[in-house]
Amino acid sequence: MTSLSTGLKRSLAIALAGVSMFSVTAASAGEITVWAWDPNFNGATMNKAAEIYSAAHPDVTVTVVDFAKADLETKLQAQLASGTTDGLPDIVLIEDYGAQKYLQSFPGAFEPLSGAVDLSGFAPYKTELATLNGQGYSLPFDSGVTGFFYRSDILEEAGYTAADLEDITWSRLIEIGQDIKEKTGQILLPIDPNDAGIFRIMMQSAGSWYFNADGSVNIANNDVFKAALKTYQDLVASGITKPVAGWTEYTGSFTSGDTVGTVTGVWMVGTIKANADQSGQWGIAPIPALDGVEGATHASNLGGSSWYVMSAAPNKAEAIDFLNTVWGQDVNFYQEILVNQGALGSLLAAREGEAYSASDDFFGGAPVWQNFSDWLGAIPAVNYGIFTNEADAAVVAQIPALTSGGNIDEIAAAIEAQVSQQIQ
Amino acid sequence: MSNPIALIGRAATYLLLLLAAFISVFPFFWMAVGATNTSADILKGKATPGGALWANMVNFFSSVDMPRILFNSFFIAGVGTALTLLVSSLAGYGFEMFRSRFRERIFGSLLLMLSIPFAALMIPLFIMMANLKLINTYQAIILPTIASIFIVFYFRQATKAFPHELRDAARIDGLKEWQIFFWVYMPVMRSTYAAATIIVFMANWNNYLWPLIVLQTNEMKTLTLVVAGLTSAYTPDWGVVMVGAIFATLPTLIIFFLLQRRFVEGMLGAVK
Amino acid sequence: MAQSGYERSQQVNGWLFVLPALILLGIFMIYPIIWSLWMSFQVGRGMNFSFGGFTNIMRLTQDPVFLRALSNTLIFLAIQVPIMLILALLFANALNDSKLWGRSWFRTAIFLPCVTSLVAYSVVFRSMFAQDGIMNEMLMALQIIDNPIPWLADPFWAKVVIISAITWRWTGYNMIFYLAAMQNIDRSIYEAAKIDGVPAWARFWYITVPMLKPVILFTTVISTIGTLQLFDEPNLITNQGGPSDATLTLSLYIYNLSFRFMPSFGYAATVSYVIVVLVGILTLIQFLVARDRRA
Structure with a gap:
């Protein structure tokens, strides 16, 4: 196939070279290109890091290219699959769930950072998820440490305080939610029936996942996962959830006061604080633990992402030095992105900084960052494996059966069957 | 007209058309209203104009190098449309005017090619573009769209309405075949070209998946990519998104209104 | 010689x-x-x-997701294409009346949706069909419904939204084809029928529709291909085929297999040839039906 068309391609290439249209060629030396997906969040933090680095290295410029997250993943996968390195960036942001998929499917595409960066300074669960054959490949960025974000004024109205949310299980949260609904008429949680995030939070909080450490499917006989399914079914049946569709409706529901709160990752702080008129009316509690599950904790993770250096990057050395200098060591930098973007990094030393210990009046004067840092240390490490997207899709496909009160064992078996079929 | 049944039928027709027109135009109105409101108001479903238009515009234009983005979009859609019209109308004319059994067979097989979903062709196309060193160039976007099977079909149909006497007269006057095409066919068929311009420009302007894969840098992005990117932030600013949506819609609207008079006329030929 | x-x-010129x-x-x-x-x-x-020989084809038969995508796609095809084409035909017939007041205004308005930008229209539809969006507000104000419909969160309503969205976007486009073809029909045929006392509906059914058969066939084939390849709307409006795969189409599944999941290009290609085979079969049927009626 290829040899047949090479001649044709070459002649076409020559012909096209004659056509002088505008085109931007490969990045010039000293220019580090970064792909990120949110210009107000990870893109903004990267620009701040670039500013700091360029001050000391005026010959190096960092360019951040923003894409939608799903688009960035499509691009990266298409490009890596095609085997061409032309046009790839130097640094790319990858969500943690996809780390092993990229590392294992495209061996040699990413540069190991173990030798160049002291990865022991980061939260262990973050470095572990991007380790393959003993090599660490990521410079950990934000953590997705979870919390229960809630409107403290509404809870107060129903007669609850922050202490009532400490150390509880999901069944207790359902009771509280029903009581709030009775007293105030408010719905506790928004639930997006097209998103499996809540299952991931519950599973990881008890140290479990869709897959075993060896990569085999662990769903039909996974008691933690089945407890998560049951909890979800109970949540919906109890009438304290409101269905929402998509990200905007989801975030809109609790920022507009339509629902009381949500269980999600720390990166939601920025979205919530964007509603300045609600200052002092919010609280953050640890998430509830799963009922009757061994090893259940109040700490989990949702999302979070890390920076990776491409092996074929034209400015690989500069890119690694940049990541190491700013992202790997600069404690002050982490204070700035925490204050400005609400980005909770994974560098442990950053926790000693000033911004981390500050209390926040928006959340009723609680030391929220200190709390999140403490919960961060308690997140059970799990192996996300390489098929999280496939498993999510299988879970979501069974949500109608789950909400209509279907048998948990049958649902779990159906999910396992679909996942096994999909990952062959 | 005096017949009461006919009157009722008349009223029902107007009602149906008014309803259809309202439904067709309403989302445009919604978009325009959205652009004047803050993100929070849009989420609350506010249907009246607000005072945030200027702020939304400023935010939109400051978020990216807008002149460059607009240039990219217009260049890709404009050059792409011109080349598509030329190459595809040549082929449509050729298939119709110079029939041969072999070319008929080729033509027949084109329809089946039209049915292959683009997602299945993206990887080989990408590898090809990489081998040609065309990643992140305008050519990579434009080249695969030039020979449009649909437009070849369209021009072949339209050519059936082209008066053969005109061609015969031109031949007697000693014009060469290519001269007949450029000097006789093209001017006569200008309505057909106008209709095709709208269809092709629209398709090029809205092209999303392929530019997304092939374009790599901020300087090369098209407006469609930029607006899509705005919607996916953790906290999208919907007012800004609506401004972007308007800017993404305006050019195709303007082209449509400019060419509208010829449009129905042009479609006329295509369905004879 | x-x-x-x-x-x-x-030959050379050809x-x-x-x-x-x-x-x-x-x-x-x-x-x-x-x-x-x-x-x-x-x-x-x-x-x-x-x-792998025919492994991928065997895999199709055991893949619940493929079967879901296939049935969704066929449901869209069976419901959306007839609704859209019938509406287009009715509008075209109404607008073909030269005595109709505001003719070009109606024509422009109904055609307008198809020149909108894809990204813009999906954003607008998503916000209109939100739980607290304008759609629910209007329906509740008109007392048609008591409680908001979870348009995008419910498997049934999400399908309705997708069908509405495609119909909104492409009805005017098909209408123009019919309108153009109707203007080619000789007026005198209608006049003669009118004098003979043939009612309007019969003129439409026994004169207009048969005369339009080639265009109807053309738009049916093009719409069939378009709907079988449906990708943009379920990707952008209902969050990648959600909820719970209710709007997952074959094209979207091909995309998932190639770019969202662990890349499985061979299997993705197999699924795409299912679309080709479907188009081939359906086009053949449509041509046969069109020929039958003529006889």
Whole structure:
């Protein structure tokens, strides 16, 4: 196939070279290109890091290219699959769930950072998820440490305080939610029936996942996962959830006061604080633990992402030095992105900084960052494996059966069957 | 007209058309209203104009190098449309005017090619573009769209309405075949070209998946990519998104209104 | 001698006119098609694949997600295409009346949706069909419903939204085809029928529709292909085929298999040839039906 068309391609290439249209060629030396997906969040933090680095290295410029997250993943996968390195960036942001998929499917595409960066300074669960054959490949960025974000004024109205949310299980949260609904008429949680995030939070909080450490499917006989399914079914049946569709409706529901709160990752702080008129009316509690599950904790993770250096990057050395200098060591930098973007990094030393210990009046004067840092240390490490997207899709496909009160064992078996079929 | 049944039928027709027109135009109105409101108001479903238009515009234009983005979009859609019209109308004319059994067979097989979903062709196309060193160039976007099977079909149909006497007269006057095409066919068929311009420009302007894969840098992005990117932030600013949506819609609207008079006329030929 | 010289020049000219398009199609269409055809017999992950014979075709029959995508796509096809084409035909017929007041205004308004930008229209539809969006507000104000409909969160309503969205976007486009064709029909036929006392509906059914048969066939084939390849709307409006795969289409599944999941290009290519086979079969049926009626 290829040899047949090479001649044709070459002649076409020559012909096209004659056509002088505008085109931007490969990045010039000293220019580090970064792909990120949110210009107000990870893109903004990267620009701040670039500013700091360029001050000391005026010959190096960092360019951040923003894409939608799903688009960035499509691009990266298409490009890596095609085997061409032309046009790839130097640094790319990858969500943690996809780390092993990229590392294992495209061996040699990413540069190991173990030798160049002291990865022991980061939260262990973050470095572990991007380790393959003993090599660490990521410079950990934000953590997705979870919390229960809630409107403290509404809870107060129903007669609850922050202490009532400490150390509880999901069944207790359902009771509280029903009581709030009775007293105030408010719905506790928004639930997006097209998103499996809540299952991931519950599973990881008890140290479990869709897959075993060896990569085999662990769903039909996974008691933690089945407890998560049951909890979800109970949540919906109890009438304290409101269905929402998509990200905007989801975030809109609790920022507009339509629902009381949500269980999600720390990166939601920025979205919530964007509603300045609600200052002092919010609280953050640890998430509830799963009922009757061994090893259940109040700490989990949702999302979070890390920076990776491409092996074929034209400015690989500069890119690694940049990541190491700013992202790997600069404690002050982490204070700035925490204050400005609400980005909770994974560098442990950053926790000693000033911004981390500050209390926040928006959340009723609680030391929220200190709390999140403490919960961060308690997140059970799990192996996300390489098929999280496939498993999510299988879970979501069974949500109608789950909400209509279907048998948990049958649902779990159906999910396992679909996942096994999909990952062959 | 005096017949009461006919009157009722008349009223029902107007009602149906008014309803259809309202439904067709309403989302445009919604978009325009959205652009004047803050993100929070849009989420609350506010249907009246607000005072945030200027702020939304400023935010939109400051978020990216807008002149460059607009240039990219217009260049890709404009050059792409011109080349598509030329190459595809040549082929449509050729298939119709110079029939041969072999070319008929080729033509027949084109329809089946039209049915292959683009997602299945993206990887080989990408590898090809990489081998040609065309990643992140305008050519990579434009080249695969030039020979449009649909437009070849369209021009072949339209050519059936082209008066053969005109061609015969031109031949007697000693014009060469290519001269007949450029000097006789093209001017006569200008309505057909106008209709095709709208269809092709629209398709090029809205092209999303392929530019997304092939374009790599901020300087090369098209407006469609930029607006899509705005919607996916953790906290999208919907007012800004609506401004972007308007800017993404305006050019195709303007082209449509400019060419509208010829449009129905042009479609006329295509369905004879 | 002169005749054969003319023949030859006709041949040469025929090829010269179609050659630029054929060369471009050969490079940018046929080469990728052959590649994907070859890939459909390969199994493996990413770019590590090996010959698998008919493994992928066997896999289709046992894949619940494929069957879901296939049935969704066929549901969209069976419901959306007839609704859209019938509406287009009715509007065209109404607008074909030269005595109709505001004719060009109606025509422009109904055609307008198809020149909107894809990204813009999906954003607008998503916000209109939100739980607290304008759609629910209007329906509740008109007392048609008591509680807001979870348009995008419910499997049934999400399908309704997708069908509405495509119908909104493409009805005017098809209407223009019909309108143009109707203006080609000789007025005197209608006048004669009118004098003979043939009612309006009968004139429409027994004169207009048969005269439009070639255009109806053309729009049916094009709409069938378009709907079988449906990708943009379920990707952008209902969050990648959600909720719970209710709007997952074959094209979206191909996309997922290639770019969202562990890349499985061979299997993705196999699914795409399912669309080709479907188009082939349906087009054949449509041509046969059209021919039958003529007899």
